[in-house]
């Protein structure tokens with residue numbers, strides 16, 4: 001007997017075994033097993049797949065790239081320091097030009113030009 005798992009998001013669809021393509025910070029990590037809703041398409045990953053994703057991200061050196069930063073005052077400007085590991089990942093160095101622009105009120109994009 002197959003027990004159908006209802007999707008906890010839409011509560012209409014059933015969860016089916018499948019694979020999802022995972023990425024982190026725009027870097028492809030590969031395909032991982034997941035339960036996928038046949039209605040809304042939401043995917044759910046189990047603990048084991050989570051660990052595999054974490055392992056892969058660590059292997060690629062992108063694990064833990066997101067960091068909380070403190071904004072400090074410098075004259076009339078505000079300064080945010082770019083942590084070394086993020087600078088390495090972005091390949092951004094002192095003297096480089098970057099473009100900073102808001103994307104709504106809660107998010108800003110920092111683009112290497």
Ligand SMILES: [Zn+2]
Pocket residue numbers: 007008009010011012013037038039040041042
């Ligand atoms: Zn669903």
